[in-house]
Amino acid sequence: MVRMEYTGLPRIKHVRAFTVRGGGADYHDQGEGHWIDDHIATPMARYPEYRQSRQSFGINALGTLVVEIEAEDGTIGFAVTTGGEPACFLVERHLARFLEGRNPAEYEKIWDQMYFSTQYYGRKGLVVNAISGVDLALWDLLGKLRGEPVHALLGGAVRDELQFYATGSRPDLAKDMGFIGGKMPLHHGPAGGIEGLRKNIAELATMRERVGPDFWLMLDCWMALDVDYATRLALAANEHGLKWIEEAISPDDYWGYAALKRNVPRGMLVTTGEHEATRWGFRMLLEMDCCDILQPDVGWCGGMTELLKISALADAHGKLVVPHGSSVYSYHFVITRHNSPFAEFLMMHPASSEVVPMFHPQLIGEPVPVNGRLRASALDKPGFGVELNRDLPMHRPYAR
Known part of the structure; x- marks a missing residue:
């Protein structure tokens, strides 16, 4: 059986992961006086020292994760989510292998491989945040390569x-x-x-x-x-x-x-x-x-x-x-x-x-x-x- 290849789409050349601080995707990373950190009920409120501010117990500890996926023709898809430096490690050292050299239209196979390869230490939380960032960047790239919005x-x-x-x-x-x-x-x-x-x-x-x-x-x-x-x-x-x-x-x-x-x-x-x-x-x-x-x-x-x-x-x-x-x-x-x-x-x-x-x-x-x-x-x-x-x-x- 001859395997049919998708036509017209360049393959993925590079995957890169960055972190950045100050609002954005990690929207709790705000300055003093913002409503989002003003004595809001949390599971940590049972401890008086963490009752007034969510930042006091580290809600903004991670920062934003930025994922870039570059195709061979130079087109770049990107996405932002939370995860910061720990998620950068996951993207670059583990998840990138399932994308580089691959066709960006294979998002189902790529997702499956990212999830099940990390299942032994992931399944939820930070690992799935990182997978989410990669997946969104992939959809952004696919839309740009096809000249269509993601909703299309x-x-x-x-x-x-x-x-x-x-x-x-x-x-x-x-x-x-x-x-x-x-x-x-x-x-x-x-x-x-x-x-x-x-x-x-x-x-x-x-x-x-x-x-x-x-x-x-x-x-x-x-x-x-x-x-x-x-x-x-x-x-x-x-x-x-x-x-x-x-x-x-x-x-x-x-x-x-x-x-x-x-x-x-x-x-x-x-x-x-x-x-x-x-x-x-x-x-x-x-x-x-x-x-x-x-x-x-x-x-x-x-x-x-x-x-x-x-x-x-x-x-x-x-x-x-x-x-x-x-x-x-x-x-x-x-x-x-x-x-x-x-x-x-x-x-x-x-x-x-x-x-x-x-x-x-x-x-x-x-x-x-x-x-x-x-x-x-x-x-x-x-x-x-x-x-x-x-x-x-x-x-x-x-x-x-």
Whole structure:
């Protein structure tokens, strides 16, 4: 049997990995006074010394990973995610062997080899972050080589525009900016006791008064709660029209999520998946009936190649997929999927009072919502449609 070769695509020549600090893909790496690091409930809040700031326990320790994949004709695809220097090591010393010399259209085979070659020390977390960065850079390269946006490679847009909810400290301002809803960080967890619970509900009540009865309000609990506290929070929040309670429990506690979903008031949604990875992790969430909406981050769950599988699995279970943040990497996906009817926009302005590009300063040409919406035509440039800011001090620690 003669093996047919793809025609017209140059092979991959080089894979390079860099790290860079200061915002961008590692969006928690912000300066003092940013809402994203202001006394937000976390699993580490049980320790008083780590309660005020997430940076105090190292949420920004890794920094951004930048992956470049260069084809033989000089075309470069790239992507950014979290992972920093440890992920650079994985990309250059382990994963690159599965790409260099290969056809960029073989993304399924490349993903399979990256995942199963690292399974003995990977499966989730940092290793899958690195795989995600490589996979996204590969899709960017493929789009550029074919002269098509990634959403066209995924089957094309199913709607003319994206609509967004905003995650930040000021849902009332988000409403004025045209977003369909606002998700607030939870500020107090179990360590704050009943007084902290009252403060959470008071903050929600105040925001409901500001935005009126019909605007969506959600709470992002960032893995900080147990089933009992999350249940009490959900019951108390119900009178203030809470649309959903997000990532309330440790991502490993599938049984806790299943219990919470049974416990919350009828009509309130349970959402999670931001820190889940691969089709197998999301299969657990689906088959154990843990949530109503899956929220994979395309830069952490395994990349675009894996997100497509996660989405298909969710669709078969009648569940929505609304990816966590991730800027253009999720926009190109959401615009192509019927079970992804809206998208998240992370308000990266320190006071949540302006719409600014999420991955600034690392991406050039990053589109942002206008009046809470983004036209599909804003995503029509080849690849993911953005360029890398090469004025940043990028470091390549494991150059080959």
